[in-house]
Amino acid sequence: MLEPLIKIAVLLGGLMTAAAYFVLLERWIAAWVQDRLGPNRVGVPLTRIRLFGLGQPMADGGKFILKEEYTPAHVDKRLFLLAPISILAAALAVFAVIPFGSVLPASVYTLFGQDAATVALTEGPVPLVVAPGVDVGLLYVFALSSIAVYGVIVGGWASNNKYSFLGGLRSSAQLISYELPLGLAILSVVLASGSLNLDEIVHHQADSGVWFIFTQPLGFVVFVIAAFAEAARLPFDLPECEQELIGGYHTEYTGMKLLLFLVAEFLHMITAAFLIVLLFLGGWHIWGLAGPDEQVTWVGAVGRLIVLHLKVTGVIVFFMVVRWSWPRFRFDQLMALAWKVMLPLGMINLVAVAIFEELSLALQSQLGGWTLAISLLGSWLVCLAAWFGVAYATPMIGDNRVRKDIHTYEVDPQI
Amino acid sequence: MQATDPDIRWVEPPKLGLGERMYLPLFLQGLTTTTKHLVSAKVTVSYPDQEPEINNPLIYRGVHRLNRDEQGRVKCVACFLCATACPAHCIDILGVESPWEDREKYPESFTIDELRCIFCGMCEQACPVDAIELTSLYNLTGRSREEMIFDKEKLLSVYDATKDKEPMKSAQLPPVTTPSATTSTATSTSPTEGGA
Ligand code: SF4
Numbered sequence: 276m277l278e279p280l281i282k283i284a285v286l287l288g289g290l291m292t293a294a295a296y297f298v299l300l301e302r303w304i305a306a307w308v309q310d311r312l313g314p315n316r317v318g319v320p321l322t323r324i325r326l327f328g329l330g331q332p333m334a335d336g337g338k339f340i341l342k343e344e345y346t347p348a349h350v351d352k353r354l355f356l357l358a359p360i361s362i363l364a365a366a367l368a369v370f371a372v373i374p375f376g377s378v379l380p381a382s383v384y385t386l387f388g389q390d391a392a393t394v395a396l397t398e399g400p401v402p403l404v405v406a407p408g409v410d411v412g413l414l415y416v417f418a419l420s421s422i423a424v425y426g427v428i429v430g431g432w433a434s435n436n437k438y439s440f441l442g443g444l445r446s447s448a449q450l451i452s453y454e455l456p457l458g459l460a461i462l463s464v465v466l467a468s469g470s471l472n473l474d475e476i477v478h479h480q481a482d483s484g485v486w487f488i489f490t491q492p493l494g495f496v497v498f499v500i501a502a503f504a505e506a507a508r509l510p511f512d513l514p515e516c517e518q519e520l521i522g523g524y525h526t527e528y529t530g531m532k533l534l535l536f537l538v539a540e541f542l543h544m545i546t547a548a549f550l551i552v553l554l555f556l557g558g559w560h561i562w563g564l565a566g567p568d569e570q571v572t573w574v575g576a577v578g579r580l581i582v583l584h585l586k587v588t589g590v591i592v593f594f595m596v597v598r599w600s601w602p603r604f605r606f607d608q609l610m611a612l613a614w615k616v617m618l619p620l621g622m623i624n625l626v627a628v629a630i631f632e633e634l635s636l637a638l639q640s641q642l643g644g645w646t647l648a649i650s651l652l653g654s655w656l657v658c659l660a661a662w663f664g665v666a667y668a669t670p671m672i673g674d675n676r677v678r679k680d681i682h683t684y685e686v687d688p689q690i
Numbered sequence: 691m692q693a694t695d696p697d698i699r700w701v702e703p704p705k706l707g708l709g710e711r712m713y714l715p716l717f718l719q720g721l722t723t724t725t726k727h728l729v730s731a732k733v734t735v736s737y738p739d740q741e742p743e744i745n746n747p748l749i750y751r752g753v754h755r756l757n758r759d760e761q762g763r764v765k766c767v768a769c770f771l772c773a774t775a776c777p778a779h780c781i782d783i784l785g786v787e788s789p790w791e792d793r794e795k796y797p798e799s800f801t802i803d804e805l806r807c808i809f810c811g812m813c814e815q816a817c818p819v820d821a822i823e824l825t826s827l828y829n830l831t832g833r834s835r836e837e838m839i840f841d842k843e844k845l846l847s848v849y850d851a852t853k854d855k856e857p858m859k860s861a862q863l864p865p866v867t868t869p870s871a872t873t874s875t876a877t878s879t880s881p882t883e884g885g886a
């Protein structure tokens with residue numbers, strides 16, 4: 276009973292701290308990309324110690340808590356309150372099935388191996404996930420990430436403000452569209468690993484030593500792009516674009532409620548990064564750290580933990596640099612990308628993965644080690660061909676200007 | 691306006707090659723640009739900790755100073771050109787007859803309201819004898835409005851404080867040799883800079 280509680284405490288504390296520090300990192304990267312220094316003043320409170328600005332999250336949090344919690348008169352009070360709560364709750368609940376490490380050894384003495392005297396604290400190794408062995412893990416993640424959309428829509432609706440409402444509408448269209456390619460990319464991973472359990476997906480990659488990014492490059496691309504859209508990060512941040520919608524669905528929110536929204540947004544990004552790492556980048560695996568869970572030593576366990584979190588941080592840094600690299604999509608381009616590019620690519624990837632899985636099963640006995648090489652080569656060829664096909668067909672490029680030949684309406688010159 | 695209006699200029703979007711339509715080269719281009727900036731040197735100057743570097747003090751427009759001539763007298767000849775040129779009307783000059791022989795007038799009092807000044811540098815450009823100049827002192831502060839009205843002594847003291855670091859701008863220009871300039875300095879016998 277105690278074990279899950281400890282894990283929940285560690286996870287909640289860790290996530291909140293991580294979200295706070297990722298806000299700082301985001302501001303740093305924003306500043307560095309713009310050749311500025313970024314927040315570097317706030318350190319230990321009431322002293323002159325600056326610590327490169329590492330105290331900034333505390334100051335930000337304090338500011339949010341002390342701000343006036345203003346509820347405009349024209350909002351739907353109940354929904355207005357419900358939206359941030361539901362979005363944050365959904366964003367946090369996702370982490371119940373996401374492994375934030377591999378396992379911890381059962382004994383305190385297993386530093387390098389099993390040979391030392393073992394004092395088992397628990398039966399078997401401790402899996403570092405709040406709800407271990409959930410066999411519908413991926414489905415659960417999916418279900419909860421869809422609930423997050425409701426937070427956005429309800430928030431936009433309850434605000435009773437045109438900008439917020441537009442933000443909510445945009446996010447409902449965007450998130451629902453991008454769930455399809457996301458699902459297709461996940462489906463091919465599930466097909467290849469034969470499990471919906473995130474831990475087993477990682478184990479599948481660790482055991483074979485080949486991450487899914489190598490065997491399913493196309494799926495990786497589709498998944499990453501869809502994950503950007505799901506996390507509503509630039510270049511897909513249409514639900515809340517500051518310039519057009521002055522914040523979109525959270526325009527009317529202040530104080531703690533706004534904080535909940537912002538934390539939830541960062542949690543979505545962390546979730547997306549975790550999923551990218553777990554599904555495609557091998558999770559905690561790095562060559563040399565594989566092996567069954569029962570034989571994990573403390574060194575190995577900590578090593579896996581560090582590898583996983585380094586990968587996740589790397590993906591998040593990529594998210595943040597991308598924010599400053601590309602302009603936002605127009606909404607029709609966003610939809611065209613989802614339906615005309617991502618969806619077909621996802622399907623091609625799924626079919627290709629299915630074919631290669633089937634082929635390698637059939638040919639394993641005859642070709643032996645060559646099967647892997649052939650399926651790797653084949654999947655990269657498929658990726659290249661599909662990419663070229665998309666570039667050649669250019670479904671994204673359309674002339675959306677007024678058609679001169681059929682244009683009939685006249686604008687009143689008085690206007 | 692109709693779409694068929696001849697005044698409308700229809701601009702064709704640039705044709706994209708296959709490489710651009712692949713999106714990957716553009717993707718990498720964007721990423722390289724941001725990554726380069728991510729690690730490049732930063733331009734921020736952490737001001738109170740770190741003094742900004744003024745690249746060219748000759749064209750910097752900071753606090754004014756009133757230059758002195760070789761004998762330490764105020765250079766100004768109270769011609770009022772600066773006060774006339776000043777768009778903010780912040781220069782106030784009281785010109786009186788000069789005790790020296792080389793000029794007719796000199797300013798008995800010369801005040802600049804630094805709070806009204808917009809640091810446009812017109813006064814510096816208008817002055818025929820390069821008596822008024824804008825220095826590169828940028829951190830001009832004061833505790834009261836009165837303190838920010840600079841009188842002649844203060845303006846001359848700004849010159850004394852900055853003359854070593856920033857020589858008179860005319861000294862850095864090619865020298866203009868006119869016969870009157872040489873005779874005037876030679877014949878002047880009056881005491882230097884007669885106080886307030
Ligand atoms: S800098 Fe411009 S505003 Fe200031 S005193 Fe000179 S002319 Fe007037």
Ligand code: SF4
Nearest residue numbers: 766767769770772817
């Ligand atoms: S400072 Fe120059 S322009 Fe102004 S009154 Fe004196 S001589 Fe004339």
